[in-house]
Amino acid sequence: MDGPGPQTPTHPGLTAAEVAERVRDGRTNDLPARSGRTTGEIIRANVLTRINAILGILLAIVLTTGRLINAAFGLLIIANSAIGIIQELRAKRTLDNLAVVGEARPTVRRDGFARQMGRTEVVADDVIEIGPGDQLIVDGEILEAASLEIDESLLTGEADPVVKEPGDPVMSGSFVVAGSGAYRATKVGREAYAARLVEEAAKFTLVGSELRSGIDRILGVVSWLLVPVGLLTIWTQLFGLGQPWREGITGMVAALVPMVPEGLVLMTSIAFAVGVIRLGQRQCLVQELPAIEGLARVDVVCADKTGTLTETGMRLAEIRGFDGSGMPPEQLAPEVTEILGQLAATEPNPNASMQAILEKISAPTTRWVESHHAPFTSARKWSGSSFVSQGSWVLGAPDVLAAEGTPAREAAEQIGESGLRVLLLAEASLAVTDPAAPGTVTPAALVVLEQRVRPDARATLEYFAAQQVEVKVISGDNARSVGAVTTTLGLVRGDSPVDARSLPALRRVDSDADSDSAQSADLPAAFVDSVERHTVFGRVTPDQKRSMVLALQSRGHTVAMTGDGVNDVLALKRADIGVAMGAGAPATRAVAQIVLLDNKFATLPYVVAEGRRVIGNIERVANLFLTKTVYSVLLALLVGLWQLPFPLQPIHVTITGWFTIGVPAFLLSLAPNHERARSGFVKRVLTLALPSGVVVAACTFTTYLLCRPDSGASDQLQMQASTAALATVIIVATWVLSVVARPYEWWKIALIGVSAAAYVAIFVLPFTQELFLLDAGNAPMMRTAFTVGLIGAAAIEAIWWVQGRVRGERRRLWVAED
Helix, strand or coil: CCCCCCCCCCCCCHHHHHHHHHHCCCCCCCCCCCCCHHHHHEEEEEEEEHHHHHHHHHHHHCCCCCCCHHHHHHHHHHHHHHHHHHHHHHHHHHHHHHHHHHHHCCCCEECEEEEEEHHHCCCCCCCCEEEECCCCCCEEEEEEEEEEEEEEEHHHCCCEEECCCCCCECCCCEEEEEEEEEEEEEEHHHHHHCHHHHHHCCCCCCCCCCCHHHHHHHHHHHHHHHHHHHHHHHHHHHHHHHCCCHHHHHHHHHHHHHHCCCCHHHHHHHHHHHHHHHHHHHCCCCCHEEEEEHHHHHEEECCCEECCCCCCCCCEEEEEECCCCCCCCCCCCCCHHHHHHHHHHCCCCCCHHHHHHHHCCCCCCCCEEEEEEECCCCCCCEEEECCCCCCCEECCHHHCCCCCCCCHHHHHHHHHHHCCCCEEEEECCCCCCCCCCCCEEEEEEEEECCCCCCCCCCHHHHHHHCCCEEEECCCCCCHHHHHHHHHHHCCCCCCCCEEEEHCCCCCCCCCCCCCCCHHHHCCHHHHHHHHCCCCCCCCCCCCHHHHHHHHHHCCCEEEEEECHHHHHHHHHHHEHHHHHHHHCCCCHHHHHHHHECCCCCCHHHHHHHHHHHHHHHHHHHHHHHHHHHHHHHHHHHHHHCCCCCCCCCHHHHHHHHHHHHHHHHHCCCCCCCCCCCCEEEEEEHHHHHHHHHHHHHHHHHHHHHHHHHCCCCCCCCCCCCCCHHHHHHHHHHHHHHHHHHCCCCCCHHHHHHHHHHHHHHHHHHHHHHHCCCCCCCCHHHHHHCCCHHHHHHHHHHHHHHHHHHHHHHHHHHHHHHH
């Protein structure tokens, strides 16, 4: 929203003509794309894949036989590419649209006026105004500074905020923690210091994902297995058996096609893309795709009180004396009104507390002459001004400004126990910028602010408790006040708040982004134990918030951190998953992986549930695809070692995948799944896929051996034996589907029933028998196929039962650990 700046600013900024000149010269803030790949790159990445190349070559080979029905698997190339492209483009569009909504809009001076504009509209030499919570979007040089303190820890590792004066350089990616000022843009676009970080951090990618790396490892092993088995199959089917070349080619292609887990990567991409779209519909911006996987593993959520459990805004309720008496703001003593008004007038960027005061107290008609100013910081927990003739006045936390046992301190704590926020107005003996400030304070009044608890906060906390996700409230407010709020919300151990100032002192360590393990190791054991044991913390400094996240991570927890203020930035950056509020400070949105644009803590359960759905269902469908790969490799190996023609036609392989893998996998990948993800994805998948694949291959090969006619038998007998082998594959593979789909719901039962009915129709209807090269007319062969298939189904059930006992024991241990 546009708004006029000062009429005669010291640095009026560029003129329209100067801006146009810089645009012509290309000196604009051209930023990397927030959602990574372009449309063309998405299309190429989904079409030009290794799997599509393998299937394409096999398609070209089988087309030379003239049997077009056996080339039906070629439709997989089109389907895989089309579905992948459509879903990723939808996800890209969702990300792009939400990124525009959640993007910070810097305030830029031009022609003497200040207005907000998009980041990409900034040009070189623009004058940009900054205040608390603002992130610097380009490199520059400070022109104006009013008690300006900038945190550069995300870039340099320097833990303390740096005081900036006119002429000092500043880097993009740093953020303002206190004060205000303006700077001139010297490096814009890709020349800026943090541009590379933005480009890498915002890509639509699966990099850094345990799930993705696990799938890559599986595909790597499969690729190595394909080489010897594929060579054996090619030799056996084309040269070793002396059969006609058409039969040899169809047998070779039928053996090789199902070895390729063509749908595994596709379903993974679809599941993540659909997750992005679903979260986008709830106004949740996923800035880094691996965050969806991280959400599924979260077992601790660290949340601030203000803006998370309570509404962001505040209301000035009353001013109280130390005898317990109180009065509404409109009945205040004139001198208290005057002091509060003068303090509020000195703040160029008032925080929420000061804004609440400004709403009730009119601005002074005559401004006092200010000699020194100290803006509010989360570390200091007070702000104040020194005036030439009226002394020094401070406004801040009573338990920081007032000594223990004083009437002001005791009165403030009594009020705070009801959940209200209390500030102490006091006269200071030292100038507010003195290193020892504020010195001795003389209390004048207690300012009582009211915050409304979010109506959905209790339900949100109850959801996390039911899902075995622990919530820890980490706030900069008074511990008793925070504890009063969490007690009313029924938070476990919420009635035992801890004042963070009583925690063991932290040793000073380098805060470099790559030194997490070093920092965790340097945390005092008593500090880590206290963070693990307690739930509610008050008077927490920004550095302590970050250390608390590290402490929880050192105990094996996966931590999500929510926040909206500049004091949350360091903790958000260190957490496994950083979740920022859309209305929060621009710096918090910049470092978070997920931004809740609706500013509702109640959205977080949906975010966590979506992460669990994505990861749990990918693991579920991976069992189907890898079972197919295992039994295909083993069946080809057995056929090659026995020097037999491959029992199935390529079209048989295709229809096997339709209703035992393809359609069911797609539907299962979209189903709800509430179980928290655990590490060990590859081991769990192979534990079921390997024995299941062995059973399917053994049963199919057994049926083929029992039904295979002698060499020189009629084509009809050969087709009947092939049909019997296919029936066995379908029976056992369908039972694998029924196992993977558990626990059952009505739609899953319907899915399995429809799949079975579809196969019955394919085997019974004359039209489909002719189309798919089937002949189920040999009753003895079909009885053999059904008998062996049922034995295989029983074996699959036994494997599932044994593994269920093991999983139950592991789950019991997990719950005990939690």
